[in-house]
Amino acid sequence: MTPLLETRDVGKTFGSVVALRGVSMTVERGGVTCVLGDNGAGKSTLIKILSGVHAPDSGTYLVDGEPVRFGSPREALDRGIATVYQDLAMIPLMSVWRNFFLGSEPPARGPSRALGGFDVATAKRVAREELRRMGIDIRDVDQPVGTLSGGERQSVAIARAVHFGARVLILDEPTSALGVKQAGVVLRYIAQARDRGLGVVFITHNPHHAYPVGDRFLLLNRGAGLGEYGKADIGRDELTSLMAGGAELDELAHELRRTDTPS
Incomplete structure (x- = not known):
């Protein structure tokens, strides 16, 4: 593929x-x-x-x-x-649904469309459905996004x-x-x-x-x-060792042991 x-x-x-x-x-x-x-x-x-x-x-x-x-x-x-x-x-002060659609709001229907309005009911419904589809349980899409936890904002x-x-x-x-x-x-x-x-x-x-x-x-x-x-x-252990520079850490540990040894 x-x-x-x-x-x-x-x-x-x-x-x-x-x-x-x-x-x-x-x-x-x-x-x-x-x-x-x-x-x-x-x-x-x-x-x-x-x-x-x-x-x-x-x-x-x-x-x-x-x-x-x-x-x-x-x-x-x-x-x-x-x-x-x-x-x-x-x-932060805007609602969850406004942040969800920020810059891409669904246009309003009827006369309001010509005035540049957007469809609030649809925006709220879609935001709620999409969050639920991802398994995200937001209590109220009207609440300010700044009231969510860091993990919830990321989600x-x-x-x-x-x-x-x-x-x-x-x-x-x-x-x-x-x-x-x-x-x-x-x-x-x-x-x-x-x-x-x-x-x-x-x-x-x-x-x-x-x-x-x-x-x-x-x-x-x-x-x-x-x-x-x-x-x-x-x-996981090998990944952690490579990430941390395993050889360098081993050398540092060896040096620290020598330093701690009484002369």
Whole structure:
């Protein structure tokens, strides 16, 4: 099956700074590709290439098997590639349903249509149905989105992207500022999106969040790919060790033991 997204030896530089070099990854239908790396690993640059903010300087970016070169995020969105950033682009004082349809409100019927009004009843009904379809139980779609928990806000953003035609969902550190319970809520909705046939790119620095939902794992370190692994090829402990720089940690532990030894 042709992957939804694929990068082959993609690189990006900013002046003398090499942000990415030789990064290859695959995103399949109904699969979650986790991109792991610490701060400065190149995750943000990779997101911006996938979402059309930047074009790569080298390598190839393919969508549905065809090389592409997006000039803007709008072009990526038109191909079904939606990105949910950490700030979520939501207005806290607006209701859940208004945030769900923000900028894409269903037009009103009758005379109000000519005045630029929109169909409030339909917007509320669709928002409620789409959230429920994703397994998201919001008490009242009229409540301000700022009253929701962090995990609930992330889930609303995911459901919104799915409703508006996303085939690939790029999630930028969706669990980074959440507690254990709320992170679990978001991971459940990532699995829901995967089960609906979407391709998901899950950007994270936490291998314990990535491993339960991931199907493929790309590790980045200082802009370079350390390899892409299928779940059958790597265990959680090995993933954690590679992510943390296992050899460097072993050396540090050895040095600390020597320091603690009385002379």
